[in-house]
Amino acid sequence: MAVRKALAGAAALVASVALAAPALAAGPAHHDATRAALRAAVADGVPGVTATVTEGRTGWSATEGVGDLRRGTPRSTADRYRVGSVSKTFVATVLLQLEAEGRLSLDDTVEKWLPGVVRGHGHDGRRVTVRQLLNHTSGIYDYTRDDGFVRTYFLKDGFLQHRYDTLRPQELVAIAMSHEPIFEPGESWTYSNTNYILAGMIVERVTGHSYGDEIRRRVIAPLGLRGTSVPGTRPTLPQPSSRAYGKLAKTATGPTYDVTELNPSLAGAAGEMISDSADLNRFYRALLGGRLLPPRQLAEMKDTVDTAGHLPGVRYGLGLADRELGCGVHVWGHNGGIHGSGTDAVTTEDGRHALAFNFNADWTGDNDAVLEAEFCD
Template sequence: MGNGTSDFSGTGRDGGYPPIAASGQDRPELQTAIREIVDSGFAGVQLRVHDERGEWVDSAGVRRLGEAAKPPTNGHFRIGSNTKTFAAALVLQLVADGRIGLDRPVAAYLPEFPLDRRITVRMLLQHTSGVFNFTGEYYPDGTVVAGIPWQGQEWVDKRFKTYRPQELVQLALSKPARFEPGTDWSYSNTNYVLARLLVEQVTGRSFVEEMQRRILQPLGLTGTVSPESSPEIPEPHAHGYYTYQDAGRWKTVDITRVNPSWVSTGGDMISTTRDLHLFISGLMGGKLLPAPLLAEMCTPRPTPVPNMGYGLGVFVQDAGPDGGTLITHNGGFAGWAALMYSTPDGSRTLTASLTTGDAEMDFAEWAEAFQKAQHRLVTEVFCGGPARSDDDAAPVR
């Protein structure tokens, strides 16, 4: 990331960006797509598209259940695992500064933890460390090894509990590793909590301070927050809801206010569609990292998991016919989902927020609905629409 000092703070209509298309005009296919996503069970959608036709912004659904107002198009939302891309970019900036070695053992920086010395910084960012995922591991044979609660009544009851990052790492390291370092791929939130602690150890500052200083301020991301343990979300915002079964009965809880420390740097940040656009387009446009490190970030390494396409904090995805390559990382957080897609040069982006409502769907059903929503929007924006059948879709994660 060099030092993230480029001035990239233009905003909205007066900041030098393409003009915003009037809401719903000129892009009826996008307006139809977000309405149909709401019809599939989501409470609301915010969508922002930047391409050769300019900037298009709109929303559909409701800001809050029981009310008629649409979600604000400049609304804040919880971005879930998009946080990982921010964290990876910050670590890679420190690599560019010579303060972190991408292929050095993590244990050399964090000796207080009993880490396998074969685990490198690169393995954290690429999810090839094998470290147990503190939110639980799910094995192909159906075996589940529980971590901290993150769904169901137990999570609802504990949603204001504060977890320290060290606590999450210690829990993960008390469990068996999933595989030998570097021999496989498995998505683990623990990797990015370790990355957070690594940043703090090397810089002597908090992760939040370094994120603000190196990424948020240089890019003008005025709507992005690293909340640590605060349950608050800045106004304006839509509301997120968690629907689940307890003792055979469906319940819906407004979980707009929630302490996100249970996921830490695995997915705790808050942002807006504007800021996600500025971030991913700035990152891909070379505003944050020197070209060799950006290339490293966007180059998947072969792993035993076929077609995973994971670089360092980003998925590298084939969008299918006429869609080309996309750089992406999406996020899910109870009540919320976030989309962030860009072409490799940052010239075309899609950023979106989806809020769940009171539809009686379990986690797997919500995940399927989210997958279909992603596919629909990616197809419309990057592949020229109309949406293809799911059987023809490239994997979207």
């Protein structure tokens, strides 16, 4: 759910025609640097990585390392995996579609849609807007920073006991409300998963349907994203997939645990989704290419704010980040981390050149090196 390094460390409006599936090329020479970066990630300790590049109507896919440490089986280019905070772009897209339909305004307060929910220890939903949720300028405390939550759901003893717990969005928000805000609404920027738990709750209040149902109806089905799902409380990954591994500790040393199965309600609208690399490329190309949002809403999504020194080279819009790479190229997208999984999915602004990849580890992996290799070398 948290943004990893480089983002890091962090209806009628839906196009009715899905993007054509790219033809997978054998591996042109200009991807040699990307393959080398994938190999370097495995050499540095990532069990395995899967990646897909789409350029126009052609594509290239590659894997390195293993998908199952016990059996030694390789990763697959068709692997489905947990995408963590990449989910945020899907949620933001639905809210912007609702705005385009006149069903809400980004300048509505959270209180208007969720009366009394954002209250306590200085939090006040009457002073926070939907826009501030989506661009992380709300100041609302991130529930995943709570010490008790970390012990229960991220560290070994707690995770192994509680990995199948179901958590309601209201419970996650209540954890955040037990802390003071990080800053006053609009005064700064910091990444908070609570923002998107609230965003998912607003989708449900506006539409009468869960945010997952709205994502399926408005994005997944129209684009034909067959490897993408909103699992709810389902703890398993659909096939094909690899195992996911974590240290379940505050350091990157020590034993490695299989963390593939977990109840993703602990992430909810902030990071529960599952996808594959080809689908993520299709989604971001469709989004940046104007197939999911009208021009005004896409411009709002791309209206970025400074990340206040938290993420150098990154500006953040509405569930969408603009990253300037070392060579000056800008890529748009999101990354995401959740137990045993680190994902990055980006595209150039014109939607023509896209890359999505996944490490089946949550303690290591250089996202920046892969991005720089693909878009700069």
